[in-house]
Amino acid sequence: MGEVIVITSGKGGVGKTTTTANLGVGLALAEKKVVLIDADIGLRNLDVVMGLENRIVYDLVDVVEGRCRTKQALIRDKRYHNLFLLPAAQTRDKNAVSPEQMKKLCQELKEEYDFILVDCPAGIEQGFRNAIAGADQALIVTTPEVSAVRDADRIIGLVEAGEIKMSRLIINRLRPDMVKRGDMLDIDDILEILAIELIGVVPDDEKIIISTNRGEPVAALNDGSPSGKAYRNIVRRLLGETVPFLDFYKNQSFLSRLKRIIGLS
């Protein structure tokens, strides 16, 4: 029986789609059978980030409305034979799908696949309710900005009120240099407000933009980029491993690190 994981954030532009694509690739690299569902009907992106846009024939709405079998709509990734994408419809809107239909679909996919990652649209309306409907756990993505953290808090509250049994946090686009200068929220500041388990911190990395535009998720490159490493670590934690968090402060002097640890700065 597979696990359905929704990737959500409330706020737009914090990296839900990039996260979904990279975790999907990472899980596929770990020999898991993975389906990525783009639940952002009307504003689909995941297919672009995965570089699969030109292969779409059927989409999520076709599946729930019975115009095709689920298998027919699944697009096999061009690099990983055990990674599939169920794209969103672009010509419809969020109301084209109901939470019950999503639940049924997730249930069906769970039978055959190990992980079903649902890329949730921004917002807290119908699209969000559809995306979380069939999920077993949630990954909340936030960036170190007050507004993103506020929205993440709202989302965690809504997720807690539903049937999802576990939510964990991904802090995306952290800039250690800015944190060091006191210009950006630190991991601890965010965790103090959100108070949920942290599953990963992804540093800001311009390679992400390059790889996203090319349709090649950075987790696949294994080129030593810090973001790719961070995503692969999240994947290992999803699979139950205990992996230490990357040390973004390694360029600091011993004294300033010590100060951080004992809370002096």
Add this chain to the structure above:
Amino acid sequence: MRKYAVEFKGTKDGVIIFCLEDADFSEILSDLQERLQKRADFFGDADVKVDVGRRELSTEEKKALQDVIANNSRLHLSAILNSGKSKLLSASSAGRQRKNELQLEGFRENRSLVIRKTLRSGQYIRFPGDVVVMGDVNPGAEIVADGDIYVFGALRGIAHAGAAGDKSALVVALRLVPTQLRIADVISRSPDNSTLPDRPEYAYISDQRIMIAAIPVK
């Protein structure tokens, strides 16, 4: 001394007669008669309400109650109330003791809502009594209580105590850093450069302004 099955209480809305929760109805009638005969002059022709607790009275019983009051005093029976309040008058001596304690200075009986989780952005609590949160109240969350608000965690959202106008209401938190504080009709916001306090604090109204004081902890 035998405890009567009824108890008189003067309030600003007139006299209320509370009936003991587990007393017999016949006992209530006879005790009421006895006490009214003794004290009828004292009450004069005020309005009186009878609080029968959680009892359901039949028409006959209501009539009997009315008759006893009419025949033994000049009081006007204005209403028969059903409140859970008379639970406090329950016969056990422990209950009676508690009632006595509650009348002491600084004791206040009120309904309360206990929330054993963190309130997150967008969550809104409205409660006609005291609210206790075992967790944080995050920015964007809001609590409106007619009574006090106690937060065993960091209060970062909006808290409105004494929302029905009680100026004696308090807002208490282990870390009091609210977006905005309101008590009764007084509003204040935290200073723009406020830092996280390192000790529990409480807010109260003094002279139409919200004041903050630390709770000394050893």
